[in-house]
Amino acid sequence: MPPILANYYLTYKCNSRCTYCDIPVKPENIAIKESQPETIIENLAALKRLGVKVLDFTGGEPLIYRYLPEVLQAAKSMGFFVSVANTGTLYPRLAKELVGLIDDLKFSLSTTDRGEYKAERGIDGYDKVIESLKLARSLGERPSIIATATPESIWGMEPVIRLAQDLGVVVLLGPVFEFCGNELLHRDGIRELQRLSRFDNVCVNWAFLEFYLNGGNQVKSPRCRAVSSTIVISPDDHLLLPCYHMHDERLKISHENGRSNLDELWLSAPVQQKRKEEGSWDFCQGCTIWCYFETSFLWPPDQYFLLNMKSKLRWGKEKAKQYVEARTGLNLTRKLPGSKDKSVVKLPANPIRGVNQAGGCGTCPSAGGSAATESAGELVTPVEFSRKM
Ligand code: SF4
Numbered sequence: 449m450p451p452i453l454a455n456y457y458l459t460y461k462c463n464s465r466c467t468y469c470d471i472p473v474k475p476e477n478i479a480i481k482e483s484q485p486e487t488i489i490e491n492l493a494a495l496k497r498l499g500v501k502v503l504d505f506t507g508g509e510p511l512i513y514r515y516l517p518e519v520l521q522a523a524k525s526m527g528f529f530v531s532v533a534n535t536g537t538l539y540p541r542l543a544k545e546l547v548g549l550i551d552d553l554k555f556s557l558s559t560t561d562r563g564e565y566k567a568e569r570g571i572d573g574y575d576k577v578i579e580s581l582k583l584a585r586s587l588g589e590r591p592s593i594i595a596t597a598t599p600e601s602i603w604g605m606e607p608v609i610r611l612a613q614d615l616g617v618v619v620l621l622g623p624v625f626e627f628c629g630n631e632l633l634h635r636d637g638i639r640e641l642q643r644l645s646r647f648d649n650v651c652v653n654w655a656f657l658e659f660y661l662n663g664g665n666q667v668k669s670p671r672c673r674a675v676s677s678t679i680v681i682s683p684d685d686h687l688l689l690p691c692y693h694m695h696d697e698r699l700k701i702s703h704e705n706g707r708s709n710l711d712e713l714w715l716s717a718p719v720q721q722k723r724k725e726e727g728s729w730d731f732c733q734g735c736t737i738w739c740y741f742e743t744s745f746l747w748p749p750d751q752y753f754l755l756n757m758k759s760k761l762r763w764g765k766e767k768a769k770q771y772v773e774a775r776t777g778l779n780l781t782r783k784l785p786g787s788k789d790k791s792v793v794k795l796p797a798n799p800i801r802g803v804n805q806a807g808g809c810g811t812c813p814s815a816g817g818s819a820a821t822e823s824a825g826e827l828v829t830p831v832e833f834s835r836k837m
């Protein structure tokens with residue numbers, strides 16, 4: 449099977465300083481210069497020749513890359529499915545230029561509390577992200593929120609879900625992975641993600657949650673297909689192996705007469721040897737770097753493959769709902785999470801009830817405050833929720 453995805457790092461620069469990421473501050477990254485758009489477009493043609501279907505333009509903050517619209521235009525004209533995850537803090541100034549160029553537009557947001565946002569990301573960006581989400585919707589885009597759950601933020605995800613429901617967008621919830629010495633989610637945090645996954649507008653990757661609970665990649669029987677499935681390119685035009693986060697090899701891509709040799713490089717013997725060894729190095733033990741597992745789970749078929757497919761179907765359903773709601777004005781979202789879902793109603797910490805009474809989250813400033821005054825079984829309406837926001 450050919451590689452499916454390219455993780456294209458356009459820049460390592462970023463205007464945020466997230467507590468769980470060293471990309472913009474790593475000394476060797478600071479010195480790296482971004483490629484010219486012609487170089488990137490030649491690489492896109494090589495990726496096309498290899499059979500890659502999905503391009504994920506990433507960083508750093510990809511919106512910092514000066515020639516982003518030009519590159520996205522080329523990617524769309526070549527027929528790629530294009531994904532861009534960004535902070536949402538720079539989007540408003542570029543929004544009009546980007547309309548129609550991104551199939552999967554994601555804004556990172558893990559809290560509805562401005563102070564917590566700043567503590568996690570190092571900048572006062574919360575209002576800008578909300579502005580970006582509304583602006584993207586008004587321009588006819590179908591954006592998503594991507595929320596990284598840390599051991600602290602996981603217990604404040606219900607307001608994020610409510611926010612996504614109010615804005616009519618999907619929220620992708622995923623656990624933080626081990627990188628820069630992060631503390632991982634504990635078992636109860638993963639169980640919380642599984643519980644939250646039942647609510648409207650929420651998507652998780654159930655395969656990945658199971659994988660996380662099972663201890664991640666095991667070097668004796670690797671589940672990782674990072675090299676087989678995903679091509680990783682650095683801002684300064686190198687193929688990174690085996691993955692961005694643990695790359696121990698950087699192979700320079702050559703360009704001659706307007707043609708990139710990226711495809712020949714990927715098919716070369718040394719890279720194919722790496723491919724045979726993927727997931728088996730010492731540093732791969734227990735790996736949960738989810739960027740590579742969504743595609744890794746596409747082969748070979750096993751329980752993760754099936755759960756991954758189920759997650760994709762859910763994502764497709766939620767995005768279709770978002771599309772229909774935007775086009776018709778119909779309200780298909782159960783604004784009170786789980787209100788029509790018996791299995792969810794049975795859950796002890798159902799957010800339609802007073803949160804504190806249910807023994808749930810104590811970090812949520814809006815729902816927690818209201819819970820104290822609500823009688824058991826009283827519902828918080830979307831309007832009330834918006835006022836509390
Ligand atoms: S926004 Fe992304 S690249 Fe920037 S610091 Fe945060 S995690 Fe890292």
Ligand code: SF4
Binds near residue numbers: 694728
């Ligand atoms: S297991 Fe993790 S660290 Fe090892 S190659 Fe795969 S993604 Fe990279």
